[in-house]
Amino acid sequence: MLISEVPAFREYWYPIGYSGDIADEPTPFKIFGEEYVAWRGGSGAVHAARDECPHRHARLSQGWLADGCLTCPYHGWKFGEDGHCVEIPAADPELPIPPRAHVDKILAAERYGLVWVCVGMPRAGIPDLVEADDPGYTLIHEMMDVWTASAPRIVDNALDVSHVAWVHRNSVGSSANPRLEAGPVERDGQTFRFSVTLISQVNEQQKRNTGITADTTRRTTHAELVQPLVFRGRMVYEENGLEHVLYKTCTPIDDEHTLFCQFIARNDDPPPEKWDSITAVDRQVQAEDRALLENVNPNFPVEISTELHTKADRMTLEYRRILAELAAEAPGVAPDSAWAKPFRRDPVRDAPVPSGATSDGDA
Numbered sequence: 001m002l003i004s005e006v007p008a009f010r011e012y013w014y015p016i017g018y019s020g021d022i023a024d025e026p027t028p029f030k031i032f033g034e035e036y037v038a039w040r041g042g043s044g045a046v047h048a049a050r051d052e053c054p055h056r057h058a059r060l061s062q063g064w065l066a067d068g069c070l071t072c073p074y075h076g077w078k079f080g081e082d083g084h085c086v087e088i089p090a091a092d093p094e095l096p097i098p099p100r101a102h103v104d105k106i107l108a109a110e111r112y113g114l115v116w117v118c119v120g121m122p123r124a125g126i127p128d129l130v131e132a133d134d135p136g137y138t139l140i141h142e143m144m145d146v147w148t149a150s151a152p153r154i155v156d157n158a159l160d161v162s163h164v165a166w167v168h169r170n171s172v173g174s175s176a177n178p179r180l181e182a183g184p185v186e187r188d189g190q191t192f193r194f195s196v197t198l199i200s201q202v203n204e205q206q207k208r209n210t211g212i213t214a215d216t217t218r219r220t221t222h223a224e225l226v227q228p229l230v231f232r233g234r235m236v237y238e239e240n241g242l243e244h245v246l247y248k249t250c251t252p253i254d255d256e257h258t259l260f261c262q263f264i265a266r267n268d269d270p271p272p273e274k275w276d277s278i279t280a281v282d283r284q285v286q287a288e289d290r291a292l293l294e295n296v297n298p299n300f301p302v303e304i305s306t307e308l309h310t311k312a313d314r315m316t317l318e319y320r321r322i323l324a325e326l327a328a329e330a331p332g333v334a335p336d337s338a339w340a341k342p343f344r345r346d347p348v349r350d351a352p353v354p355s356g357a358t359s360d361g362d363a
C-alpha cells in the first residue's frame, strides 16, 4: 500500500512548517505529491492553496504579498484571505471580478508553533497533545526534516519497541538488554495505547540531560497512536520521575518522501541553554532510525500474512490492522504480492531531493 492509494490519509491535518516559516512571502510546499502555497494574510492568519493561479496557471509561490493579498507574479492579480480575487490590474475597475477568479484554498491553521494543513474534509481535528498544551511542561521543537521514507514506515518504527536495543545501541539502546516488559495493546477506534518498560543506556550527555547517574536506567514509555501518522510517547524515567514526551508527525510529501517533525514536552523545566543538548540526543536517535528506514520499501503491507510477527510485535501488528482498515475504504490498493519482494534503493533514482516543504531542517 502506498500513501497515494489510500484517500483516507488526505482527511487528517499535517504540519508543513514552523509558524515562523510562513511570514513575509508566499511559501511553496508539497503534500500528497501536489504543489501548494502557504501565506500569511493581512489579519495575520495563515492560508494555503493550490500553487496555481486560476488565470494562466502561474505559480503563486513565485509571487509576493501586497496589501495583505497574495499577488500573482504573472499579471498581478491579487487574492484576499478568503481566496477570492480582489483586483485585476489590467481590467476596467468598473467591471465586476468574475466569481471563478479565486485560488483553490485548503484548510490551514496554527497550533504548537506549527502550521498545519488538511487537503480534504477532515475526519479529525489537529491532534490534542495533552502535555504540549500544559504550562507545567516545556515545549521544545527538535527537528523538521525531509526523509526518503514513507510516512507509515516512520510511524511504524516509532511504535516498534524491540528495535531500540539494536538500532540505538550506540545511543540510548542497550543490546545487552533486548527484552521488554510490555502491557496490553488497548485499541480505541483507530487509535491505540500501550506501555512498555526497557533498560536504556545512559551516556554522559544523557546523564547531564536527565540527571541520572547510573549507566543504565529503567525507562517506561506510555505510547499512543494518536492519528494514523501521529505518534505520542510519554517516556518516564523511573529513577527520578523525569518525563520526556515525544511527538512525531509524518507529513506525506509523496509516496516516498516524508516531512518528519518531532517536538517534545519536558516536565523538568529545562533552561534554554540545555535545549540543544537534549535535542542533540534525540537527533542522534532519529538519525539512526532514518538511516535504516530510508532503505526500507515505502510500500506498507496490508495483509497480515505478508510478514512474520512475534509477541513483541503486537503494537506494530495493531498498526497494520488500522492501516488495512483505511486501505479497505479505497478500491485499487495493490495486493502485497504486487510489491512484496526484496527492495533495494536505486542510488540514481533515489538521490536526495531538496526539501519539498517549507523548512530546510533544524528547529
Ligand code: FES
Pocket (backbone or CB within 6 Å): 053, 054, 055, 056, 057, 058, 072, 073, 074, 075, 076, 077
Ligand atoms: S496567471 Fe496569475 S494573474 Fe495571470
Ligand SMILES: [Fe+2]
Pocket (backbone or CB within 6 Å): 157, 163, 164, 167, 168, 285, 289
Ligand atoms: Fe528508533
